[in-house]
Amino acid sequence: MIELSIQLLLSIIAILFLFCGVAMMYLIYQRRNEERKKYEMEKYIQKTKILWQEYILEDGRFTDTLIPKSKIQILAVEHIFLSYLRNISNPIIQQKIYSFAQMNLKEYYKNELKSRNWSKKMNAMYRIADFHIKELISACEVSINYKRSIELFQLLKIYSILEKEKFIQEILLCNYSFSESGYKKLFSYLEVEMLQRLLEKIEILQQAAQYALIDTIAAKGSMDVIDGLEELLANEDTEIRIRTLRGLERIGVIRDLEMYIPFVDSTIWEERLMVAKLFKYAPLTYTAEHLEKLLQDSNWWVRSKAASTIIEDPRGYQRLKEFIATTNDQYAIDMANEVLEKRMRAV
Amino acid sequence: MIILDYLMWFFGGVIIIYMLLVIVTYGLMFVFALLKLRKEYRLDQTEMDDTYIDAFYSKPVSVIIPAYNEEVGIVDSIHSLLSLHYPEFEIIIVNDGSTDCTQELVIEHFQMRKIEKIIKMEIPTDPIIQIYQSQIHPNCFLVEKVNGGKADALNVGINVANYPYFCSVDGDSILESTSLLRLMKPIALSDGEVIAAGGNVQIANGMNMHLGSILETNLSKNYLVTMQIIEYFRAFLIGRITLSKFNLVLIISGAFSVFSKKWVVEAGGYTKSMIGEDMELVVKLHRYIRKKKENKRIEFVENPVCWTEAPETMAVLRRQRRRWHQGLLESLWNHKTMTFNPKYGGIGLLSFPYFWLIEGLGPIVELGGYIYIVFAFFLGDIYYEIAILLLLSFVLYGVVFSIMAVLFEVWSKNKTFKVADLIRMMLLSFTEIFWYRPITLIWRCEGLLNFLVRRREWGKMDRKGISSKEQESI
Numbered sequence: 001m002i003e004l005s006i007q008l009l010l011s012i013i014a015i016l017f018l019f020c021g022v023a024m025m026y027l028i029y030q031r032r033n034e035e036r037k038k039y040e041m042e043k044y045i046q047k048t049k050i051l052w053q054e055y056i057l058e059d060g061r062f063t064d065t066l067i068p069k070s071k072i073q074i075l076a077v078e079h080i081f082l083s084y085l086r087n088i089s090n091p092i093i094q095q096k097i098y099s100f101a102q103m104n105l106k107e108y109y110k111n112e113l114k115s116r117n118w119s120k121k122m123n124a125m126y127r128i129a130d131f132h133i134k135e136l137i138s139a140c141e142v143s144i145n146y147k148r149s150i151e152l153f154q155l156l157k158i159y160s161i162l163e164k165e166k167f168i169q170e171i172l173l174c175n176y177s178f179s180e181s182g183y184k185k186l187f188s189y190l191e192v193e194m195l196q197r198l199l200e201k202i203e204i205l206q207q208a209a210q211y212a213l214i215d216t217i218a219a220k221g222s223m224d225v226i227d228g229l230e231e232l233l234a235n236e237d238t239e240i241r242i243r244t245l246r247g248l249e250r251i252g253v254i255r256d257l258e259m260y261i262p263f264v265d266s267t268i269w270e271e272r273l274m275v276a277k278l279f280k281y282a283p284l285t286y287t288a289e290h291l292e293k294l295l296q297d298s299n300w301w302v303r304s305k306a307a308s309t310i311i312e313d314p315r316g317y318q319r320l321k322e323f324i325a326t327t328n329d330q331y332a333i334d335m336a337n338e339v340l341e342k343r344m345r346a347v
Numbered sequence: 348m349i350i351l352d353y354l355m356w357f358f359g360g361v362i363i364i365y366m367l368l369v370i371v372t373y374g375l376m377f378v379f380a381l382l383k384l385r386k387e388y389r390l391d392q393t394e395m396d397d398t399y400i401d402a403f404y405s406k407p408v409s410v411i412i413p414a415y416n417e418e419v420g421i422v423d424s425i426h427s428l429l430s431l432h433y434p435e436f437e438i439i440i441v442n443d444g445s446t447d448c449t450q451e452l453v454i455e456h457f458q459m460r461k462i463e464k465i466i467k468m469e470i471p472t473d474p475i476i477q478i479y480q481s482q483i484h485p486n487c488f489l490v491e492k493v494n495g496g497k498a499d500a501l502n503v504g505i506n507v508a509n510y511p512y513f514c515s516v517d518g519d520s521i522l523e524s525t526s527l528l529r530l531m532k533p534i535a536l537s538d539g540e541v542i543a544a545g546g547n548v549q550i551a552n553g554m555n556m557h558l559g560s561i562l563e564t565n566l567s568k569n570y571l572v573t574m575q576i577i578e579y580f581r582a583f584l585i586g587r588i589t590l591s592k593f594n595l596v597l598i599i600s601g602a603f604s605v606f607s608k609k610w611v612v613e614a615g616g617y618t619k620s621m622i623g624e625d626m627e628l629v630v631k632l633h634r635y636i637r638k639k640k641e642n643k644r645i646e647f648v649e650n651p652v653c654w655t656e657a658p659e660t661m662a663v664l665r666r667q668r669r670r671w672h673q674g675l676l677e678s679l680w681n682h683k684t685m686t687f688n689p690k691y692g693g694i695g696l697l698s699f700p701y702f703w704l705i706e707g708l709g710p711i712v713e714l715g716g717y718i719y720i721v722f723a724f725f726l727g728d729i730y731y732e733i734a735i736l737l738l739l740s741f742v743l744y745g746v747v748f749s750i751m752a753v754l755f756e757v758w759s760k761n762k763t764f765k766v767a768d769l770i771r772m773m774l775l776s777f778t779e780i781f782w783y784r785p786i787t788l789i790w791r792c793e794g795l796l797n798f799l800v801r802r803r804e805w806g807k808m809d810r811k812g813i814s815s816k817e818q819e820s821i
Contacts, residue, residue, distance in 0.1 A: 006732060009739040016747045023754045024773065028766050119390040126394045179536045181404040188403070208538055219403055300467045338465045345462070 041076045052080055056096055067104050074108050078127060085130060094132075101131035109136055113143040125154045134162045153178055153186075160189040168197065172204050183212030192222045199228045211243050218247025226253060233259065238268055245274035254281045264290045269299040276305040284313035292323055296332045303332060307339040317343060355719075355726065359733040362716045366740040369705055373585060373748055377755075380588040384649070384759040392529075392650065405535055407435035408527060408605065409513040411504030413497050414453075415443045420519030420656075422456050427521040429484055433528055437486040439504045440518075444494025449518075458482040459489050470502040470616035478507070497601075498617035498624040505616060508608060515625075517602040519656065521551060526651035530605050533646050542607040543632060543645040545599020547583050550576045551654035566768040571664060573775055574783045575657040581752040583649065591647035595698040597633070597678075599645065601625030603653030610635070610643070621681070623674025630682050633694045649759075665790045672794025676707055680798070710791035716741065717785055741780045749776035 051066055068074040081097045105127070112124035113136070121143060128136050140158060144151040156174070159167035171186070178186075183206075187195060195217050202210050214232065217225045229251075232244040245263065254260065263275040276294045279287040287309075294306035310316040310323075320336045327333060410428055414421055421440070428438050442450045453459060459479035466475065473495035481487035492503050501515055512534065514527060526546060533541045553567035567573055590596045601624065611617075611628065614635040621627040629645055636643045658664040679686075679702055686703060688695035716737050723734035753772045757764050796802075 003732065006736050006739065009736065009743065013739060013743055013747060016743070016751070020747070020750045020754060020773070023758070024769065027754060027757055027769065031764065031766065117389075118386055119388055123389075123391045126391055179538045181535045181538075184404050215403075304465075334465055338463060341463050 037072055037075075040072045041079070044073050044076045045080065048076075056084060056093055062100075066100075071108075074105060077105070082130065098132040101127075101133055102135065105131065106133055106135060109133060110139050113139050122150070122154065125151070125158065129154070129158050129161055132162060137163060149176060149178065152176055153182055156186055157189070160186045164190060164194055168194065171198070171209065172201060174206070177206040177208055180208045180212045180215075183209045184216050187213055187216040188219075190216075192217070192220050192224060195220065196225060196228060199225070202232075210237075211239060214240065214243040214247050218250040221251055223251070223253065226251065226255065230255075230259065238271075242268070242270045242274060245271060245278060249274060249278045249281075252281055254278060257282050257286055261290065264293060269297070269302055272297060272299065272302045273305050276302055276309055280309045280312050284310065284315050284319060288319055295323065295335065296327065296329045300331075303335045304338075307335045310336075311339045311343050351726075355723070355730055355733075358715065358719055359723070359730070359737070362712055362719055362737060363733070363740065365704075365709075365712045366716065366737065366744060369709070370740065370744050372701070372705065373744070376589040377585045377748065377751065379592070380585055381755065383588060383592065384755075388759065405434050405528070405531060406512055407437075407510040408433065408531065409504070409508030409510045409608075410436055410438045410516055410527070411501060411508065411513050412438065412440045412516050412518050413443055413500035413504065414440055414445060414449050414518035415494070415497070415500070416445045416447045416449060417518035418445070418447045418449045418452055421449055422452055424516070424518055424520055425453065425457065425487070428516065429487070430524055431522060431527050432524045433531075435510075436514075436527065437488065437509060438484075439488045439490060439507050441490045441492060441500040441504045441507075443492060443496065443500035450489070450491060453489050454479060457484060457487055457489075459487075464507075466506050469506055469612045472502045472506065473499050475503060475507075496619055498619045498621065501624070502616045502619075505608060505611060511608055512605055513608050513611075514603070514605045515601055516653070517655065520548075520602050521654040522603065523652050523654075526603070526653060527605075529651035530603070530648050533644075533648060534605060534607075537644070539607070540642065540644055541646050542610045542636075542643045543599065543629065544605050545587075545596070545645075545647050546603040546651040546653050547647075547649050548579065548600045548602050548653050548655055549583075550579055550657045552656050552659065554654065566765070566771065567659075569659050570775060571661065571783075572657050572659055573772060574779065575664075577749050577753055577772055577776055577779070580756040581749055583647075585748070585752055585755075587647040588649055590698065591645075593693055593697075594644045594646075595693050595701075596645050596647050597629055597694070597698050597702055598626045598675075599629055599647055600653070602655055603651070606632075621674065621677055622670055623678050626674060626678045627681065630678055630685075633691065634682065634685065637691050637694070661786070664787075665793075668787055668790040669794040669797060672707075672710070672791040673798045675702070676795060676798040679703055679707055707795075710788045710795065714785070714788045714792055717788070741784075745780035745784050746777055749779055 048066060051063065055062055055066060066077075068077045081101065084093055084097060109124045109128055112120050115121050115124075125140055125144075127133075128140060137158060140155055144155050146152055152174075156167060156170060159170060167186070167190070187198075190198075195213065198205070198213055199217060202213060205213065214229070217229065226248070229244050229247055232240055235241055235244070245260075248254075260275050260278060263271045266272050266275075272294060276291065279291055284291070291306045291310050294302050295310070297303050297306065307320070310320055313319070317340065320340055324333050324336050410431075412421075412424065412428075417424075425438065425440065440453055442453070459481050462478055462480045464478050466478075473493050476491040476493065479489040479491070481489075488507065490503055490507055492500065504515075505513055512531070514530070516522065530544050530546045533544050550567070550572060552569065552572045553565045555565065567576070587596060587598075604625065606628075610632060614628070614631045616628075617624045618627045618631070632643075632645060658667055679699065682699075685691045685695045686699040688699075691699075720734045720737055723730035723737075750773050753769070753776060757769060
């Protein structure tokens with residue numbers, strides 16, 4: 001029995017050592033291969049650098065030399081294009097890159113989408129989005145596994161960049177829930193008008209999408225969305241109300257102060273915090289009474305924000321001094337003193 | 348003689364069964380990790396980096412560096428943090444009553460000025476003496492406090508932190524520029540389901556660094572360091588990937604981890620009296636999650652790397668391993684009621700038994716195995732064959748897994764490596780069971796002894812450049 005076990009263990013160890021030996025040889029071969037590829041890529045980039053600059057930046061003529069002939073050259077072109085796209089925001093340059101990719105890289109990505117290697121397929125989808133290769137959307141639809149969230153997300157991202165109407169349809173029907181940051185990314189490619197259309201149907205969206213939509217709309221900073229956001233202040237979902245208040249604070253406009261006064265007495269401290277922030281967009285004459293109430297709030301963050309809002313107003317310094325002299329609330333006094341001291345240091 | 352026979356058979360059987368259990372467990376973990384990384388092999392990671400570099404998609408983070416006598420590495424470490432590619436973060440250096448020039452160096456290099464700041468004491472700590480803010484990097488703060496230990500310094504950092512997530516980084520660690528971005532990825536993608544994430548700590552000895560940036564990666568010439576590098580590969584890539592997948596992680600490195608401030612505060616923050624305060628916090632969080640019946644996760648993320656310097660001498664390494672093992676056992680003992688407790692799900696039924704049996708008590712059995720082999724060779728006869736069987740299982744466990752971990756690391760990271768370094772690491776792996784493994788087993792047994800007699804020993808590392816990590820269990 002023991003002898004048999006020894007034999008078995010010896011065989012296992014021998015097989016594993018053999019495997020390790022082969023793996024080592026493979027890694028060394030792969031390393032040499034990578035080095036060669038890297039060298040060839042760099043050589044190609046050096047050789048064509050000036051031609052690319054002329055073509056992309058200086059309105060130079062397109063020459064056949066620029067068309068990549070091998071996979072290494074395609075990777076080099078990808079590298080050049082991504083550098084331009086990530087560092088320069090110029091519609092003419094972007095359009096040139098998109099057109100070139102459409103003409104000369106489309107077939108390559110089409111083949112990559114058929115690959116059984118998951119990473120290759122995903123990388124191809126990333127590049128289709130980066131280079132706006134609209135003609136490959138149907139190929140993406142065929143190649144993805146709809147049960148895998150990362151693949152579905154990438155397809156939706158492609159829609160949001162290249163097929164906005166389809167994106168709206170799909171996102172409203174989509175049963176899969178992504179993270180908030182994922183939804184924010186998807187919504188960030190849409191124009192305000194499209195986002196407004198989604199806002200009208202916000203209840204149909206997944207919860208994370210609802211929150212992300214409010215954040216994205218606010219981040220766009222358009223005055224056109226204020227009506228839509230103000231309507232959400234009456235929403236039953238606490239988080240939606242908090243996000244909306246935060247969004248309105250981000251846009252930086254108070255149209256009707258009365259609409260926000262009830263939040264001063266909200267039982268939810270985040271709402272009180274947001275309203276303390278928002279009040280900086282209204283004259284202190286109208287908000288002082290509420291802000292002083294918030295300065296004596298039971299929550300540390302609310303007190304802190306109320307004090308900051310007061311001090312930001314030109315009459316805030318004096319108002320805080322008066323407040324310190326008249327109140328007995330030691331927490332509020334400490335907070336007021338802190339912001340006063342900060343102001344002194346800044347001056 | 349009959350008694351001796353019985354004893355030899357009994358111990359031989361126990362040790363062989365134990366070794367088989369360990370080999371099968373590690374083998375399964377290895378295969379799982381291999382399959383996971385194979386899927387993402389060559390996936391363009393920069394795509395995700397680009398997505399989350401915008402503050403709109405990410406969450407702000409307070410980076411906390413507890414520092415006690417870190418004058419050698421602290422400036423480089425802060426420089427590496429300042430060059431992080433992350434949209435919104437603050438750096439809070441907590442000087443835990445250093446007796447060297449740590450504070451003076453930080454004040455001078457980063458032009459720190461005293462500020463008044465009211466701190467919400469969400470976790471009770473020793474008193475803060477003064478808070479400073481950098482004039483050149485307004486997001487960089489220095490907190491001076493009376494000495495109270497690393498856990499207390501971290502708790503102070505949490506109280507001072509302005510952001511909903513905090514990242515603990517040791518005072519002598521160097522982060523890669525994308526490390527924080529990648530560590531925060533599971534948190535950003537999970538909408539709060541992931542409440543803590545630990546990064547991959549790797550050894551920096553031999554590297555060429557300047558102002559917190561890695562200029563050149565070289566393998567250390569020191570065999571002891573190289574052996575630790577192999578050990579780190581094995582521990583991080585084989586063990587933690589699988590444990591993380593099933594939310595079974597009990598240890599994420601204190602040298603580089605991100606936590607949700609809310610959850611840590613609710614769980615009571617770091618425990619002052621424990622040696623392994625990072626493991627203790629993770630266990631407390633798991634316990635608290637279950638108590639609240641919340642669906643939260645703690646993950647290990649293999650991509651973001653934090654560079655650290657490993658001990659270069661036997662004496663320092665011995666102290667470190669002793670402490671790590673004592674810390675591990677203290678935490679396990681402190682929460683012993685979780686072991687085999689179905690109330691804690693996989694943590695109670697799988698993680699705790701795994702850490703007790705394989706990590707905690709493993710050194711006794713393994714060391715027993717070495718002693719058994721020596722005895723058996725003298726006794727001859729059938730014991731000779733048992734000894735060979737044991738030795739082979741050690742080879743499989745020690746040598747084969749180490750070599751595979753090295754190859755795995757090189758392959759999965761698609762790293763630029765020197766062929767000579769790869770061969771050196773593989774050859775050194777062959778020697779592991781003859782010197783490194785037995786001596787670390789003895790040190791871990793010493794840690795176990797210290798735990799049993801409740802001996803307190805506060806390790807002090809010799810700093811050379813970018814220095815050692817304490818509290819890291821391998």
